[in-house]
Amino acid sequence: MKKRYSEKIQISIFLFLLIVIIVFHSFVLLGIIPFDIVWGGKLKNHSEMISLERISLFITILMLMVGLLRAKIITFGNHPVKISVMLYTMSILFGLNSIGNLLADTNFEKFIFTPITLLLALLSWQLARTKTSETKIENT
Numbered sequence: 001m002k003k004r005y006s007e008k009i010q011i012s013i014f015l016f017l018l019i020v021i022i023v024f025h026s027f028v029l030l031g032i033i034p035f036d037i038v039w040g041g042k043l044k045n046h047s048e049m050i051s052l053e054r055i056s057l058f059i060t061i062l063m064l065m066v067g068l069l070r071a072k073i074i075t076f077g078n079h080p081v082k083i084s085v086m087l088y089t090m091s092i093l094f095g096l097n098s099i100g101n102l103l104a105d106t107n108f109e110k111f112i113f114t115p116i117t118l119l120l121a122l123l124s125w126q127l128a129r130t131k132t133s134e135t136k137i138e139n140t
Helices: 002-030 046-070 080-102 107-129
Strands: none
Touching: 002 046, 002 107, 046 080, 080 107
8 A cells, every 4th residue: 555655656746847847948938937047058049949948848748748658647558668668768868967957057957957857867767667556646
């Protein structure tokens, strides 16, 4: 019982953080958040920001889809091994992103996004290595 509860908390936090990142990058694209605080503070112009933020949003939405599959909120066949491989890959990507955030010129990325991406790396790894429960996330 405790393991299933813990798994639901992990998935919930994982999905919540990905949604927050999607909203954040959407706000950067819309100009609500200045783009000089993202991408290590190294963006040179608005068109460069548009290109990189679109890529970032696309990848984050794909990661959210993997999380939704893992949570069984959406289903697309039953492929737990493939989902685990994708989660392990995401864990590595989030780990590398954490290193990049630590090396960023902006304190925002160093102190706000480093802990978030590190947590996402750990959650991805944990979700990849634990066996999927039979219940959907919304069942308690």
